[in-house]
Amino acid sequence: MGPYDRCQRAKERLMITTTITSSLREALEDLGITPQSDAINLEQPANKEHGDWSSNIAMVTAKNAGRAPRELATEIANKINADLPDGVENVTVAGPGFINFTLAPLWLHNVLLEILNQGVEQFGRTDLGEGKKVNVEFVSANPTGPLHAGHARGACYGDAVANILGAVGFNVEREFYVNDRGIQVSLFADSLLARQSGDQVPENGYGGEYVEQWAQKMPHGLSQEEALSWGCEYAKEDQRQTLESIGIVFDTWFSERSMVDSDAIENTIADLGEAKATYEKDGASWLQSSQYGDDKDRVLIKSDGEFTYLTPDIAYHRDKFNRSDSLINVWGADHHGYVARMKAAMEALGHDPDELTVAITQLVKLVRGGEEVRLSKRHGEIIELREIIEEIGPDATRFMYLLQSVDTKQTFDLDLAASKVMENPVFYVQMAHARLRSIQSKAETLQMWPFPIEHSDLSLLVHQREMDLLRTLFNFTDVVQLSERELAPHKIATWLRELATSVHGFYHDCYVVGDGVSQELTSARLQLVESARIGLVSGLDLLGVEAPNSM
């Protein structure tokens, strides 16, 4: 156990805030005030002039204590200033009553040590999920054609969410639900067969160009059932390959049809009946979803004896619940109305509806040549996901889709994304990494790197750029947790852009290897370079984006 043991570092990190918090608590007690809540809030001020850490405790407790906030803050600050804790340089009062703490740069140097010690395998990762099993279902496109642009956002989002959940300690399963049963795949099979014999596709059939191409590859003389199997398998494989080309690999491809053989659907209907959650009306079988928070009741079995779309899906979600502690579904905005009924069904079956989270992704508006690209399946005017990936590359595809909150509808300019110009943020971030690697390889050539951290004097790192870099890096763990809590990978993307900005600034102002830089400073900066590199790799990794060594 050396001086740079990871656990010790983690404690030291906590020590900073713990020390400040307890000094605040002591001061309050001295003044005879008990804080309303037991938690004393600390935050990092946006403005650096306000110190490294700030507390609003005086403003929060002032009213209850019958004191003026600013006056109370001053008394607290005076008490702490009279006996400064280790690592705190001074305490001041500002604004309406903030108590601001300025720390010795040491605390940021400890951050650096912590990052180097953790490396890309550990940095930002925690075990908050306690290994609980989470199933993330996303994409789940119908096996009736290639993936198109409309699937892309959910695909990139779902995979990034799964990465983030894994990073905070959940046991994640990525799952794709294949709707290989029902009217759509029947029509698809009919369309393939029709095209193969040179006939028109049937009413409501699939008229895309790909149907023609696929039909030619299909073996002749297949029955409708065989054509269906062949078509679904072909489509699934096509989709799988496209997803794999942007690094998305599913653990499970769950076949809807498999539930017919296993009687899972029938059993589910029976169990809903036993739970007294169904009834017959007008020759149909209904789910009493309105008893469980839905707007109205929903049909499970139509009067013609067919299941509705909902019914196998209920059986499917139940199956997932039996395999996982909690479920996350990624659905498009057009399926929003579906959430309440699915939760209702799960509750009726005795599952906790709160363990099912449905993330809704808003639509993406594709723009090309300054005009919106209309997607029309009927006319076969679809933009395949494959085309987008080929145009702009896997990294740009993923990064662009993950740049924004899925709560907002996104405008995706294909021309801009396709053109390999500086506007593309992924280049900015990847370039930051390439530059750091460039510094390292130069140092490697000169046999100056790797260099043992024990022999580096980190106290030489005092430049504003260096401090900025470390401050940004420090936030990563919190950003990861926040993005997990809100299922918001775009927060990682935002943080990466911030970090890249810090890196470029540092690169510009702080020369690392060369004449005019002392060997001591070089070695200290090389440690910083490595910590920043770990940050970039860690963040990009969560988004599934490569960190190239050169560009």
Added chain:
RNA sequence: GCCCCCGUAGCUCAGCUGGAUAGAGCAACGGACUUCUAAUCCGUAGGUCGCAGGUUCGACUCCUGCCGGGGGCGCCA
């Protein structure tokens, strides 16, 4: 009519469990390379945070009601 998302700089968007003077990128203008990638950096300009109330010491953030845009409300999938 009901439900969900959005409305922040000219454009595309950030803004954490409410905090201090609302931030980036692009576009515009002006600067910076004898050294590790100028795909970079620095500066200037640009805002009634859709509107109106409410809660609070404090609201872009929370609550209510409007306005505007998108999506959804099937015995379709």
